Amino acid sequence: MTGTAALSISEVALENEQLRLALQAAQVGTWDYNMETGQAEWSVICKRLFGLPEDASVTPAVLLEQVHPDDRERVAHANARVLSPQSDGDHNVIFRTLREGSAPRWVQAKGKTILNDEGRILRFNGVVIDVTELKQAQEALQQSAEVLEQRVAERTQELKEANLQLKKSNENLAEFAYIASHDLQEPLRKIQSFGDILRDQYESQLGEGIMYLERMQSAARRMSTLIKDLLTFSRLSTxxxxxxxxxxxxxxxxxxxxxxxxxxxxxxxxxxxxxxxxxxxxxxxxxxxxxxxxxxxxxxxxxxxxxxxxxxxxxxxxxxxxxxxxxxxxxxxxxxxxxxxxxxxxxxxxxxxxxxxxxxxxxxxxxxxxxxxxxxxxxxxxxxxxxxxxxxxxxxxxxxxxxxx
The missing domain is CATH 3.30.565.10 (Histidine kinase-like ATPase, C-terminal domain)
Known part of the structure; x- marks a missing residue:
């Protein structure tokens, strides 16, 4: 019986050691806060993520002082919420911590409260993870999205301006089409009318010149047809x-x-x-x-x-x-x-x-x-x-x- 108990204790110790090494390799900090005794245990990595030395004496107030001033109120509110009687016991908050001599680090604290049979909180424990690189990547992605959005907005504005110019151009084209159909046709009608008069009244006097008159009339008819076709083409909308x-x-x-x-x-x-x-x-x-x-x-x-x-x-x-x-x-x-x-x-x-x-x-x-x-x-x-x-x-x-x- 004694041997079996000793073996079980060894297995537990081995599992604990493996867990410790895994957390250390992953740079995951841990904390355990006993609500009844007021005692708190903070791993070395946890202290390091908060910019504290390994031998620092840690309390919730000390840790809160290590939170970036812009995030401090939000973290205090999250801590108060999870420790309130109405809480579901889940704690998950991302914030910045202060580190002397270096830029703030982004960390994510995830924890859970443990209750007794009466529903009173016995313990509050969890882990702290460095998510600085993830936040930097998210910020870079956000900046890229904002730049892209700005470029899309600029391009949209350019297209609106181009459409306005195209609309104006189409209006000018429609005006030109009217001029072409009216003002250009009028001189052609006169050429054809005077040509008809010349042929009808002076054909005998023109001699071989009648050939040139017919060619002139033919060219005028072709020009009239061309103007009409151009007018038809230009009037076809998009x-x-x-x-x-x-x-x-x-x-x-x-x-x-x-x-x-x-x-x-x-x-x-x-x-x-x-x-x-x-x-x-x-x-x-x-x-x-x-x-x-x-x-x-x-x-x-x-x-x-x-x-x-x-x-x-x-x-x-x-x-x-x-x-x-x-x-x-x-x-x-x-x-x-x-x-x-x-x-x-x-x-x-x-x-x-x-x-x-x-x-x-x-x-x-x-x-x-x-x-x-x-x-x-x-x-x-x-x-x-x-x-x-x-x-x-x-x-x-x-x-x-x-x-x-």
Whole structure:
């Protein structure tokens, strides 16, 4: 029996020694305060964390004096709270301690009260941990967050100012568009009117000069068309002006009615599948399909009846071609294909055809200003979609419009 008791005591002593070494290695201080006797035990590391010598006589008042003045009231309140009868017995507070000759250290004190059967506090013990590096890291992170927040605020302000400048620029552009549509058209109308008078009244006297008059009239007409196209392009806002549910079938019906004369003159055959309704701006979508269909009629083979097919298909985002990057990413899209049997073009020019003033054919053979497809792309982008084309020289073209659903 004696041997067994001696072995048990040895095991306890060994465990205590292992615990002491572990606490020492981790630089964790401990305290134990006997509320009945008033005696307190503070480990060497605990004293060191409070800036006290190892042989210092320690009381709660002495330790409180070692707390940084800015934290002292908060620590005293935490101590009083945990020792009050209403306390849950848990103690956890972070504060700074004073150390002579060096900067204050941040420590965390965590403790627990032990009660007797009557609920009176017998002991109050716990540990003290140096958390200076953790606090410094937190402060550095906070400073970085504040710097980042400041930069975000500055950038936001810059964007607001840029938006204001852009708004002003757009207003100036709208004003210019009005001037272009009115003031620039007026002299062109006079040139055309006086040219008509010259031709009608003095054609016999002009002789070969009639050729120059016709060229002048043709140039004036092209300039008038160019101004009108520029006006249309500039008036397209960066979004839909009147977003409603639009029937594409109705849109195409109106477009074909407007192009009736060109269809009759060329004998064009236009086939339109039943098209869905989409959210968008009806006037802009009408401009889009009018440009695409009129292009298909205009760029037909000479002497060959234009054949135009308009088809549609609902596709998912995963079915989009790799080259398609819609403005607005959604789960599904409506693809509308406008195909023709016209002269086509080399696909190496695919990016060029959607740029303003870019033409693949001379004005002497195919009329136009080089703005029509740029308008198409702008309309599609305004609706959050994308447009592309597939073509081969002499084998027709298919324009594919992707509108988000």
């Amino acid at each position: 979004r839909q002006e009147n977003t409603t549910t639009v029937s594409l079938t109705d849109i195409l019906s109106h477009v074909l009615h407007d192009l009736e004369l060109a269809i009759q003159e060329t004998g064009a055959e236009v086939t339109v599948e039943s098209l869905p309704s989409v959210k968008g701006d009806a006037s802009q979508l009408a401009q889009l399909f009018q440009n695409l269909v009129s292009n298909a009629i205009k760029f037909g083979h000479p002497g060959t009846k234009p054949v135009i097919e308009i088809r549609t298909e609902r596709i998912t985002a995963t079915d989009l071609p790799l080259t398609i990057r819609p403005v607005r990413a959604v789960a599904a899209y409506q693809r509308i294909d406008v195909s023709d049997n016209g002269i086509g073009f080399d696909e190496k020019y695919i990016e060029r055809i959607f740029q303003v003033f870019q033409r693949l054919h001379g004005t002497s053979k195919y009329a136009g200003t080089g703005i029509g497809l740029a308008i198409c792309e702008k309309v599609v982008v305004n609706h959050g979609g994308s447009i592309t084309a597939r073509s081969q020289p002499g084998k027709g073209t298919t324009f594919s419009v992707y509108l988000p659903l």
